[in-house]
Amino acid sequence: xxxxxxxxxxxxxxxxxxxxxxxxxxxxxxxxxxxxxxxxxxxxxxxxxxxxxxxxxxxxxxxxxxxxxxxxxxxxxxxxxxxxxxxxxxxxxxxxxxxxxxxxxxxxxxxxxxxxxxxxxxxxxxxxxxxxxxxxxxxxxxxxxxxxxxxxxxxxxxxxxxxxxxxxxxxxxxxxxxxxxxxxxxxxxxxxxxxxxxxxxxxxxxxxxxxxxxxxxxxxxxxxxxxxxxxxxxxxxxxxxxxxxxxxxxxxxxxxxxxxxxxxxxxxxxxxxxxxxxxxxxxxxxxxxxxxxxx
Amino acid sequence: xxxxxxxxxxxxxxxxxxxxxxxxxxxxxxxxxxxxxxxxxxxxxxxxxxxxxxxxxxxxxxxxxxxxxxxxxxxxxxxxxxxxxxxxxxxxxxxxxxxxxxxxxxxxxxxxxxxxxxxxxxxxxxxxxxxxxxxxxxxxxxxxxxxxxxxxxxxxxxxxxxxxxxxxxxxxxxxxxxxxxxxxxxxxxxxxxxxxxxxxxxxxxxxxxxxxxxxxxxxxxxxxxxxxxxxxxxxxxxxxx
Numbered sequence: 001x002x003x004x005x006x007x008x009x010x011x012x013x014x015x016x017x018x019x020x021x022x023x024x025x026x027x028x029x030x031x032x033x034x035x036x037x038x039x040x041x042x043x044x045x046x047x048x049x050x051x052x053x054x055x056x057x058x059x060x061x062x063x064x065x066x067x068x069x070x071x072x073x074x075x076x077x078x079x080x081x082x083x084x085x086x087x088x089x090x091x092x093x094x095x096x097x098x099x100x101x102x103x104x105x106x107x108x109x110x111x112x113x114x115x116x117x118x119x120x121x122x123x124x125x126x127x128x129x130x131x132x133x134x135x136x137x138x139x140x141x142x143x144x145x146x147x148x149x150x151x152x153x154x155x156x157x158x159x160x161x162x163x164x165x166x167x168x169x170x171x172x173x174x175x176x177x178x179x180x181x182x183x184x185x186x187x188x189x190x191x192x193x194x195x196x197x198x199x200x201x202x203x204x205x206x207x208x209x210x211x212x213x214x215x216x217x218x219x220x221x222x223x224x225x226x227x228x229x230x231x232x233x234x235x236x237x238x239x240x241x242x243x244x245x246x247x248x249x250x251x252x253x254x255x256x257x258x259x260x261x262x263x264x265x266x267x268x269x270x271x272x273x274x275x276x277x278x279x280x281x282x283x284x285x286x287x288x289x290x291x292x293x294x295x
Numbered sequence: 296x297x298x299x300x301x302x303x304x305x306x307x308x309x310x311x312x313x314x315x316x317x318x319x320x321x322x323x324x325x326x327x328x329x330x331x332x333x334x335x336x337x338x339x340x341x342x343x344x345x346x347x348x349x350x351x352x353x354x355x356x357x358x359x360x361x362x363x364x365x366x367x368x369x370x371x372x373x374x375x376x377x378x379x380x381x382x383x384x385x386x387x388x389x390x391x392x393x394x395x396x397x398x399x400x401x402x403x404x405x406x407x408x409x410x411x412x413x414x415x416x417x418x419x420x421x422x423x424x425x426x427x428x429x430x431x432x433x434x435x436x437x438x439x440x441x442x443x444x445x446x447x448x449x450x451x452x453x454x455x456x457x458x459x460x461x462x463x464x465x466x467x468x469x470x471x472x473x474x475x476x477x478x479x480x481x482x483x484x485x486x487x488x489x490x491x492x493x494x495x496x497x498x499x500x501x502x503x504x505x506x507x508x509x510x511x512x513x514x515x516x517x518x519x520x521x522x523x524x525x526x527x528x529x530x531x532x533x534x535x536x
Contacts, residue, residue, distance in 0.1 A: 167404070174390050174401050180353055181388040183372035185453065186405035 003138045008256050014145040016252030017152035018211055020245045022229035023236075024159060025203040027244040030233065032176035032196050034097055038104040039080060040229070042111035043201055044222030047073045047208030048126060049115055052217055055127045065128050069205040077201020080107060081194045089190070116219040123216035128209060148210050155206060156245065162199075163241070172196055231275045237285025247286065302365030303328045304457055304488055305350070305380075310359035312349040313512075318357065319345040321512040327457060327490050332483050334499040334520070335492045337509035338534060343492035344385050346509070347459045350490075351375055351382040364456075377405055381455030385462050387446040391435035395426055398434050398445050402452025411454070419448045422481060440471035447478060458482065460491040464498060476502070496523055496534065508534075 022044065029037045037043075050072035055065035084107060088099050130143035163169035174182040175192045183189055204222075211225050232251060236243035251271055259267040278285060303326035313319040319342045327333050337343050348354040350361055352372035360368045363378045376382075381402075389398050399419060403412045420427040423444050429437065434445060443463060450458055463479065464472040476498060483489060483502055493499055496506060500520045508516040508523065516523065523530070 170393075170397065170401060171404065173393065174404075177390040177392055178388050180372075181384065181390065182401070183353070184351055184376055184382045184384065184388075185401045185449070186373045186376035187401075188371070188373045 004260070006139050008260050009253070010141060010145055011259075012253035012256035013249065014148050014214070015256065016249035017149045018207065018214070018225060019228050019232055019252050020248035021152050021155065021203060021207040021210065022225040023232040023244040023248045024156070024241060025200040025207065026226070026229045027233050027236070027238065027241055028172075028203075029196055029200045030238050031241065032172050033085075033193050035085065036097070036101045036104070037080075037197075037200065038101055039108035039111060040104075040200070040204055041220075041222030041226035042108040042115075043073055043076050043080075043204035044208035044211065044225060045115055045219060046076055046111060047205030048212035048217050048221050049119060049208075050205065051128050051209040052119075052124060052126060052212070056124075062128050066206075066209065069209040070202045071205070073205020073208070074198045074202040076111075077197040077199070077204070078194060080104070080201070081197040085193065085197065086190065089193070112219050119217075119219070121219060123218045126209070126212040126217055129213040144213060148214070151206070151210065155203070159199075159203070159241075168195060228271065231271050233285075234275050235278050235285055237287045240285065240287045243285065243287030302362065304331075304364060305490070306360075306362040306365075307350070308360045308362070310346075310349060310361060311357040312345065312354050312359075313357060314345075314354070319354075319512050320349060322359070323509075323512075323514060324359075325507055325514065325517070327488060329456075329488055330486055331505065332489045332491070332499075332503045333505050333507070334496070334503035335490070335507045335509050335514075336494065336496045336499075336523075336534065337492075339494060341509055342512040343494075343509055344461050345512075347382060347384070347461050347490070347492060350459060351380050353382075376453065376455070379454075379456030380459060381450040381453035381457065382459040383446045383450035383461060383463070385465060387442045389434040389442055389445055389449070391433075393434055394431050395434060395437070395445055396430040398449050399426070399430075399452050402449035403454070406452075406454065412452075415452050415454055419451050422451070422478060423448050439467055440474065443467065443471070443475055444478070447475070451482075457488045457490060460489060462492060462494065464493065464495070472498070494534075496520055496530075500524055 026037060026040050029035050047069040051065040051069040054060045054068035055062060084103050085100060088096055088103060091099070130147045132143050134141040134143065134146065163173060171182065171187045171192050172195065174185065174187060175189050179189055207225065208222060212221055232244055232247040235251065236247035251274065255267040255271055258270045305327040308324050310320055310323040311318060323346060335343055335346060345354055349356060352370060352375040355370065356368065362368065363380065366378065369375050369378070390401060393401070399416060400412065403415055406412045406415065425441065426444060426448050429441060434442065437445065460479065463475045467475065480502055491499065503520050506518060506520045506523055507514045
């Protein structure tokens with residue numbers, strides 16, 4: 001019984017770590033910019049393929065592949081701001097949220113199809129992964145799962161330090177909490193938006209690498225994590241980072257438990273049931289607060 | 296008020312601004328010199344807050360010019376803040392999920408060094424000791440008066456040349472209003488340049504050295520506060536007695 005419980009916990013924590021990473025990138029952008037980045041899935045995929053290209057195609061060391069996924073993701077986020085978001089922000093602020101959502105749907109489709117053209121539709125194996133397991137009596141801990149949880153914990157700590165302790169992080173949080181007041185303090189909000197999208201892109205890059213190391217590389221790789229990330233964001237309350245991480249781990253553990261007890265096909269419907277229930281009984285999410293907007 | 300040799304700290308020349316098609320300010324002109332305490336009074340909804348928001352760049356200028364230290368008109372609020380305009384907005388506009396200290400540190404976002412930030416923080420704590428006691432408290436959990444104090448403290452942390460204060464008494468109990476105006480009086484005594492908007496001219500009678508009466512987006516009278524308070528016909532016509 002204990003080994004089953006540990007197996008559920010390992011599966012739950014690993015997928016929870018991946019969901020948390022996907023959710024943080026999405027939530028950060030929503031919280032500070034009011035932007036639902038529908039291209040986030042494609043940015044995840046791009047990260048996975050970038051690591052593959054650096055490690056397999058170019059034959060560079062694993063560390064370069066890992067760093068490459070971060071850098072390419074960050075560049076994609078930066079370009080998304082420069083080419084699309086910056087221009088949409090110049091227009092009517094009231095229509096920004098809907099315009100940017102539609103625009104990023106287009107960016108996501110274009111990016112996914114570009115990856116399909118470049119690499120083909122056949123699944124590829126992500127070379128950056130760890131094999132083997134640590135066996136402790138009846139319990140077997142796969143190194144890959146341990147690596148993912150470790151990397152995510154380190155990244156979360158770095159993100160928390162960045163947002164909590166640095167001048168840049170304070171500017172991001174200030175912009176998220178009151179954009180006009182942040183501007184009055186001298187914060188250049190356009191620069192903050194650029195930084196947020198670069199940071200979110202970098203997180204998406206690593207997340208794509210991690211997800212592909214657990215499964216396989218394919219052009220729609222990022223779609224499932226992004227869908228789950230949306231669920232986590234809604235359950236936590238859009239834009240609430242600590243809440244999003246808590247929701248990611250909580251729901252991943254629930255999913256792993258349901259999959260074990262009722263079968264794999266019931267995992268996702270359970271998450272959907274939870275999100276519908278939250279939308280009915282707590283529309284602002286567990287950790288969110290209702291906002292009243294003057295129309 | 297204006298100095299012939301040196302440009303004024305702030306000059307508004309025929310300023311017109313508003314929201315989309317709605318014109319709120321209809322040609323405002325006045326100067327603010329170093330050390331001045333200027334107050335703009337007027338009834339609610341006649342453009343007082345819009346005036347300060349236009350100076351700090353939150354509301355775009357439709358026409359006219361706003362010059363700081365004789366420089367060109369700027370559009371971006373962050374660039375205007377960098378020139379020394381410290382705006383304490385109406386309703387405080389604090390960062391609700393940050394602590395009092397973090398709110399104050401955001402005021403010093405453009406400060407050149409850590410030593411300068413510490414110096415300003417000491418100055419603010421000396422003037423507003425309650426903020427030191429509350430430094431780790433989350434802003435959204437403060438009372439209305441404490442929030443107003445944080446707003447003023449954050450404005451002071453900017454170390455600006457001109458402090459724009461928007462209706463500091465709004466929504467506060469009489470005792471708290473007295474405390475807030477006590478702090479503003481201290482600031483004025485220390486030589487700070489202040490541009491304050493207020494509905495009730497009696498509150499600034501002993502503080503302001505010059506007063507502008509704003510009605511429907513235009514200045515209809517200017518002069519010393521005592522003179523306005525002595526003119527019943529102006530008070531009755533524009534401020535409802």
